[in-house]
Amino acid sequence: MPSVRDSAALGTPRLLRSLVVTAAVAASTLLPGAVAAADEPAGTSVTGRLVHAVAEAHPDEAAGHEGHGHAGDGAVAWVQPAAGDAVRVDPAAMADLPTGATVEVTLGSGTEGSDDEDEALEVLEKDVVALPVATPVLRDPAGLTNRVTVVLVRPAGVAADGVTEAQIVDTVNGPVADFWSRQSNGAVQLGVTRSHGWTATTAGCADAGALWNEVAATVGFAAGDGNHLLVYVSGAAPGCAYALAEVGTTTGTGGRLYVQTTSSSAIVHELGHNFGLGHSSAEQCDGAVEGSGCRTVGYRDLYDVMGVSRSLMGSLTVPQAARIGLLPAAQIQALTVQDAVTTTTLAPLSGTTGTRALRLTDAAGSVYWLEYRTATGQDGWLGTDADRHRLETGVLLRRAGTLPDTSVLLDATPGPASAWETDFQAALPVGVAVPVSGGAFTVVVQGVSPAGAVLTVTPTSTAGAAPAAPQPPPLSRGAR
Structure with missing residues (x-):
């Protein structure tokens, strides 16, 4: 689930020995290893196959309970040489590299001042020797992939x-x-x-x-x-x-x-x-969609099964579906900050036709996604008594990320930090301008219905132009 993100000071590298991971406030678990500490000096290089893994917290101990964040989560990584023992490394330092890549890493130490020989080692330098070979999805004679x-x-x-x-x-x-x-x-x-x-x-x-x-x-x-x-x-x-x-x-x-x-x-x-997915998490900021005074909470995107694995299995978020190629390119509309003001209609995510995702890429290359959730199909539990967090239907805004949080839900109706623990309502309100990426884009939802959501996106380069005239919603007010 969430990740250990801080690097450590220099020191003596060591091989992995009974690797301990605490998942949120969940039970500890140990990963590949069981070797004695090594005496190589700091700066030792190791070459091998990179492996990422995730140890999960129990749903009752994960997002939305007691303010759990990323302080002690279950993201782990190790390098497996062709011969010899695995070496545990800082997962945050390797998060931008895929499992299966052959890497050469120069190692530092664990946490400064710690005597724990089971800690992940700091990564001083990293080089990709070879990326993993793309794995085609093939069916066997029984039709299974x-x-x-x-x-x-x-x-x-x-x-x-x-x-x-x-x-x-x-x-x-x-x-x-x-x-x-x-x-x-x-x-x-x-x-x-x-x-x-x-x-x-x-x-x-x-x-x-x-x-x-x-x-x-x-x-x-x-x-x-x-x-x-x-x-x-x-x-x-x-x-x-x-x-x-x-x-x-x-x-x-x-x-x-x-x-x-x-x-x-x-x-x-x-x-x-x-399959290659990290967690669907959420970012909460004090009175803002993004900016300072924010926290990222692992598992907290309760719309998606890659958030808390509870009985209500919602559709994969569009960043997750796109990450592993499950969202057809024909169902994605892409905009950059150089594009013109655009008004489009998003079809319900739980369907299989129409434009189901809007991708916004800012000048720095950060990718944001908009999707429309209705109480249909895989998301049919929205608005029912089973949904004790009272998640909203409507247009949702997410940012694509790296491991462990490959999809991050942003709150389009942000409240004060004092209300974070009970605030699970994040849909874009109808008729209100919502800034994305610090104003690189402005999004206005014009209207929603079970059939689709009409929204207007104004990129930075056209921010000074006259805003698109609000369209009378050709849709009912049924979905909100």
């Missing part, structure tokens, strides 16, 4: 719990597969091709890499394009995250994940990480 191997595991001698093999298999083949098929308009077809009941392992959550490796060897799982190893870990096992997954690059990458829940939304969320 993504094949899931399910294994129920009771690690380190703990007892099995009451979850059954059929329970996990049916969840993956049912609501999980349905979600990804709908979000991709049929391009992603996943299903369980192999499953195994309760399997004892020596490794536990204290070393997730070793756990995955042991399970893979035991059941004969072969890593590869489109292949996913889904481990359900007994609820009796200590020291586990709510869920944990490797971050891939495309929907064809494949990957490994574990969960301690049967929740379909959690499994959908973790597969989203395997």
Whole structure:
């Protein structure tokens, strides 16, 4: 979920040893490693494959509860050399590089003054030796693009719990597969091709890499394009995250994940990480859409399953869908600060036709996205009693980001910081000019209805021109 963003001082680099990650206020989890500290001097270089992973907090401990932000989250990264042990590195320093890239990094130390040999090491320099090869999404003879191997595991001698093999298999083949098929308009077809009941392992959550490796060897799982190893870990096992997954690059990458829940939304969320997605988070600023006095809260975009993995699985945000190629180019309208004043109609995001996304790129290259949410399709729960946060239908504004927050919801009706904990209303109000990127664009929603939202965008270069005449909404006032 959210990320550890600060670098550390220089010092003695060390190899990864039982890597500890705390997910928000959730349980700790450990990742690949189990080697002794090394005595190489600061400035040592390591070359290998970059891996990003995310350890999840329990939904009750994530966004919207007790003001959790990015202070102690589950974003992690390591470099796996061709031979030898993995080296844990600062995830924030590597966030702009994709999983699977071959990198050369020059290492510093962990946190200044710390004796913790399990810390991520500072990255003094980084070079990309080779980018990952693009993975095409191919269908096997059964029509699947993504094949899931399910294994129920009771690690380190703990007892099995009451979850059954059929329970996990049916969840993956049912609501999980349905979600990804709908979000991709049929391009992603996943299903369980192999499953195994309760399997004892020596490794536990204290070393997730070793756990995955042991399970893979035991059941004969072969890593590869489109292949996913889904481990359900007994609820009796200590020291586990709510869920944990490797971050891939495309929907064809494949990957490994574990969960301690049967929740379909959690499994959908973790597969989203395997597909290359980070979290759908939110930025709140004190009385402003953007600027100073802001905080970014991981998971807080409750519209999207890549936010908090709760039972209400909303559509992927347009930054997320575009990131992994699930949003057709013909359904995206793009504007820059050099373009003319434009009035357009956004179709509902939960549909499959029309212009479903408006992309705004400012002079610095930052990308903002506008989408229109209605209480239909995957978002049909909006406005119902099930939506206890009272999320609004309407036009929403997001900024594209890097790991761990690849989609960031901005509040178009910002309130004071004192109200942040209970303020989940973020839709653009009708008839009000909303600045984007500090005024690089101005957006006015002219009218909304179940059929679409009419909005006018004024880029910086045309800001002095007469504003577009508000159009009488040809739409009803039904959706707001």
